[in-house]
Amino acid sequence: MFTKQWFSTLLLMVVSPALLFAGTVSGKVTYTGTPAKMKPIDMSKEPSCAKQHATPVTTEAVVTGPNNTLANVVVYVSAGAPDESTTPAQAVTFTQKGCQYLPHVLAMHTGQELKVVNDDQTSHNIHPLAKVNREWNKSQPPGTPPLSEKFDKEEFIPVKCNVHPWMHGYFAVLKTSHYAISGDNGSFTLPDLPPGKYTITAWQEDYGTQTQDVTIGGNETKTVDFTFKAKPY
Numbered sequence: 001m002f003t004k005q006w007f008s009t010l011l012l013m014v015v016s017p018a019l020l021f022a023g024t025v026s027g028k029v030t031y032t033g034t035p036a037k038m039k040p041i042d043m044s045k046e047p048s049c050a051k052q053h054a055t056p057v058t059t060e061a062v063v064t065g066p067n068n069t070l071a072n073v074v075v076y077v078s079a080g081a082p083d084e085s086t087t088p089a090q091a092v093t094f095t096q097k098g099c100q101y102l103p104h105v106l107a108m109h110t111g112q113e114l115k116v117v118n119d120d121q122t123s124h125n126i127h128p129l130a131k132v133n134r135e136w137n138k139s140q141p142p143g144t145p146p147l148s149e150k151f152d153k154e155e156f157i158p159v160k161c162n163v164h165p166w167m168h169g170y171f172a173v174l175k176t177s178h179y180a181i182s183g184d185n186g187s188f189t190l191p192d193l194p195p196g197k198y199t200i201t202a203w204q205e206d207y208g209t210q211t212q213d214v215t216i217g218g219n220e221t222k223t224v225d226f227t228f229k230a231k232p233y
């Protein structure tokens, strides 16, 4: 009897034999020094948003976890990625909720559909401050369908709202889907890397970028850790 799982294994073997020998890069992002303390945000000018937060929301330029770990760091294959010319068919979603951007940092492949959702009872005006790509801003009243956009060139784009000055986020537009955003414990995983030599870049919005080279053989996991120097107050 062929189970569903059997069938998908069979399909994987037929469709992508390279993945059977694929390796993984994983690691942790940490900081040294003392990061600036994030500031509480006053949303009293937008009561429909303020009431969604039981405790005041803070700015998110530097999000730390236990043991000096850093969240919201984009870690990606910046050279050697096998999928530079492949645009994923699935869209990525950026949600405005409680007058915040969810997620704070959203990564996507060049040319990939970006859906912008307004989950609030107020109008937002999303404004990605692109320099390499075309800059635009769009108003999105409550209850309107998601906006659909895309960016064709690689760029880290600061995003702001022209209505609510405290709203800040980032789009990381990359020439690969081999990326991860470090979690609350600073960890990341880049799976499905065929054997080869890669440059791995880590980007943090206030601390800049770091790169490391790594060579992956078949079916192995390599550890690559990044440590950023926290900017002083």
Ligand SMILES: [Cu+2]
Binding pocket: 099, 123, 124, 125, 161, 162, 163, 164, 167
């Ligand atoms: Cu807004």
